Amino acid sequence: MNRSKRFVVDSDALAIRRASRVVGTRIAIACAVVVVVVIVAVFVYILSEISPGELFEPVTDTDNLQVSAVKLLRAAAVLGVALIVLAGVLSWQVTHRAVQPLGEVLRIQRAFVADASHELRTPLAVLDARLQILQRTLPANDPSSSVVAELRSDAKDLIHIVNDLLESAEIGGAAVQHAVVVDLVAAVAAAAQSMALIAVDKRVTIELNAPQPAPVRVPASSITRCVVALLDNAVRFAPRDSAITVSVAVTKKTVAVTVRDQGPGIHGIDPARIFDRFAHSAPPEAGGDESRTGFGIGLSLVREIVVRYGGSVHVVDSTAAGTAICLTVPRAKSA
Incomplete structure (x- = not known):
């Protein structure tokens, strides 16, 4: 028994998701670069202010709040990683919301093409039928027969184009895997x-x-x-x-x-x-x-x-x- 597996595939939706991922990734990378530059600058500044021997010295002054250089560098690194992750999450959310209007525009465009194609199919079919009747009533040696034949060919081309537009507008819905x-x-x-x-x-x-x-x-x-x-x-x-x-x-x-x-x-x-x-x-x-x-x-x-x-x-x-x-x-x- 053959079964058809139904799934939803929309090339417009795929394109939007792909664009969202690309833009979000670029924003996240830009933010990550900025964070890394800042953290590296902090590391360089701390290391330039202390000698290598003081880097691992324990803090002995308890009267004032002091933090060892190693702990400060470790905290800066953790903060940098947290900021990079946060930048990635925020960039994904922002780009996802930003491309939603584009998806609505594409949906409206598809609906317009489908509606226009439906409206054009009937008058074109009537036109082709009338040309067919005219072609049959003309004598074989009538000089206008070739012109009518060309008109019928043009009408068929228009019908094919309208059918293709309609199929393009409607094919983005539920798809069927051929069994x-x-x-x-x-x-x-x-x-x-x-x-x-x-x-x-x-x-x-x-x-x-x-x-x-x-x-x-x-x-x-x-x-x-x-x-x-x-x-x-x-x-x-x-x-x-x-x-x-x-x-x-x-x-x-x-x-x-x-x-x-x-x-x-x-x-x-x-x-x-x-x-x-x-x-x-x-x-x-x-x-x-x-x-x-x-x-x-x-x-x-x-x-x-x-x-x-x-x-x-x-x-x-x-x-x-x-x-x-x-x-x-x-x-x-x-x-």
Whole structure:
């Protein structure tokens, strides 16, 4: 009997927690450095005021309150450690509270995208239906048939984009671990075959390097869509007469898919931010094609899907010689 394990994964929440940890750690380190500098200054001052022989001498004057140098240094060290720990706790609390409004903004943004997508789906579906009726009623030799066909194609593209936006807005909720083990290589091969038909127009070849099967618990359709998105991005920026390589690497715990092109690299944006929602890089250079070639799915949705199934996606490198993006998902255990 197959069972689906439900868990909550939200890439926005993960990003916020990661940012909170980074900021909190930096504040704690800065405070710790200040405390250490002060304690070291106290140590240096005490040691400069007494001779080495007096450092361990017992205190014999009981009329006045006196403390030996060793005890004073020990107290300073304990106080320093306590202050460092306190700085770490306070910095974590402050940063955690500071990023909460950001989480609310992202939640509102996701809700707006979902609501807008829902509102657009119906009129676009009606538009496509009317264009389909018009296309069927036109004679075969009608000169406007090609224009109507192009309008239908544009309407379908808009529908795909709206569906992708809706999926991106809704996918951050409860996730389901796929119960069926699938071969990731087969899904990647299907994506490469689909995009090869489009890449041929630019005389770009897609080479698949997958020496062994790769069992994963991710729907094959999701894998195909993600790889299509990565290949779409690579084809868009790849120069003519170049090659795009798709490599599949299998380890004991993970399966990684790396898509590498020979384009000009990522410009105008931090490579780590290309998976953010609504993020765009600068126009391609060195022969890249600025037009979109894929099926409407964006890199942000790739991250949403991969994170949903316990994986990750990141830019391996991006230079003038090309860009490599790696998608990693957990490997399924053998039955």
